[in-house]
Amino acid sequence: MNSTSFIDLTSTNARLMLCGEDKVDLLDRLSTNDISALKEHGQGLSTVLTTNKGRIIDLIKIYFFEDHLLLVSDMQSICKISEWIEFYTIMEDVTQIDVSDETFQIRVFADDINSIFPQKYHCEIDDFFVTVIDGVSISVTRNKMNTKQCFDVFGNKKHKNTIIEFLKNFAMQLESSQFENLRILVGYPKFGNELTEEFNPLEALLDDHISFNKGCYIGQEVVARLNTYNKVQRQMVQVSSNHDLDIGEIEFEGKTVGTITSVMKNNGIAYINKKILEETSQVQFGSFDVEIHLI
Template identity: 35%
Template structure:
C-alpha cells in the first residue's frame, strides 16, 4: 500500500467520506449571485441545463461552455425567489464574472454579484451526513433530490456533497464559519483536507477546469449528461452538443485509469503503437495509483489495457460521470 502521498489522518477522512461522514472546507470555491428580473432566462441561455424549469428551492449542475461547446466550468446553481446562487470552481470566479457579464446587454435585467468573500462553504460528505443535518435543524431536506435546498437560521443547506458520495453543501455568512465548523466536528465529522478532496475527486471522476475541462473537450466527452438539457432550445454551444448527440459523434470519453506506477498528467496514453488518449489527472491513493484520462471511443472502454508513459493501466468506470444518456 503506498503511504508517501497520504497520511493516516487523510486515510481516516477518506474512509469517513465513504462509510461515515467527513467535512470539507470549500470556502475557496467561488460564489456568484445572479439576480434581477431576468436571472433565470439569462442562465438558461448561458449554460447547458434547464434553469427555467426550476422552482425556488431547487438546483442543478450545469456546464458553462464556449460557442463551440468547449468546457469552461462545472457549476452548481441554487434557485431562490429573486436570484440564483452559483457555486463555481476555485480560480474561476473572476473569469466567469467577466464571461457572463459579456452576455448582459443594455436592456437585460440581470445583475451579477461576486459574494465569495462575504460567504463560506462547507460540504458534508458520506452516508452519515443525514444525522448531522438533522442536528443542525435541516432534517426536512433528508431524502430530497440533488440540488434542493432550504434556509435555516441564515444557512443554506443543499443536497449534494460536490462528489459522487451522498452529502450536503452549506453556504452561509463567513462570520459564522468557525462556529459551524466546530459544531460539525463536535457532531462526529472528520476533517477532509484539500489533498484528500483532490484524491477523492480523481477517484470519482469529478472534472476540474484546466485539466478535464478545457478547450479540447465538450460536456458529452466528459460524461456530464446529467447537466445537459436536450429539450430546452437555444443556448450557447447548443448546436454543437445537439449534433454530437444526434449523430453519435462523441469521439473520446473521460475514464478512470488504474495504474501500476506514478504517471504525469499530460502523458500520452497508448495502445500498442497507437496513441489513444491523454492522462489529465493523477493521484496516489491508499489502494494504489490512479488517474483520469480521455480515451478515443473506438479504442474501447472498461477493461482496456493501456500504457501511460512507462506505466501500465486499466480503464475503469468512475461514478461522477456517465457515457450514456441517463
C-alpha cells in the first residue's frame, strides 16, 4: 500500500452537531472520557458511550467548535446514539442536528500532514485545525488507529470532490476492502464487530478513552469495578492462520475460548478468554491452527 493514502468515510460515519449550554455536561455524564476538558475551539477527544451495564454502544469522537460540538460515530450507530442522548436530555439545553448528509469525512494516512497541506501545523491526537484548500474551508483532525497515524478531513459535502481531487495529487485513494484490511492488520475495532453491547470497553482495549477520575457517567460503576478488581474476562486480539478464516467460535483443547469478530482472508480480530492467553498463543478454528497476536 502507498504510504500516503486516503479513504472516503462520508457514508461510513455519521456526524451530529450538538448545540446548547449544557452539551458538554450532558455528554460528560453519558460517556467514559472527561468531556469537561474540552474548553477551546480546536480541541477533541475520543470517548465511549456505554449502557448502564457498562457495555459498548460505540466509540465516538467529540470535537469542540466555538458554537457547537461535533460528534462522529459509525453510521449504523447514530440512531441509537441520538435516541440515547434524547432519553437523558430532561431539562438540559441541548439540541441535536444530524449533518451527515451535508458534510463529508475523508481519512488520510500520512506520516506528515504538512507534506499535503501548505501551512505548518502541529496538534495533539484528536485535536483539529481549520485551513483553506482551493477556496474550500476544511477542518483537519489528527487521529490514529492504534499505532497507525491518520488525519480526518471534514467539510461541506458540496466541496468533497474538490478535496478528493486535491488529495489525489499526493495520495492513493483506497477501496473499502483495502481500508478494512488495513483496519484488521492494525487491530482497530469496528462498530457491529468488536464494538457491540456484547463487550465492555476494557475488553476492547479502550482504556485510553476512559477517565477513571471523572464524575459519574452511565455504566461507570461496572467499568470501574472491572478495572479495580481486575475482573475483565476477555481481551481483543489479532489472529492469523495459514488458511482463510471466518467469523465464528475458536477453540482450545476442544473448548470454546473466544470468537472471531472480523476477518479478511487469513487475518482477523477476535475476543479471547484472558486465561487462555496465559497458556498458549495458538488456538483452533475448525480444523485450522490459529495464531494469537496481542494488540
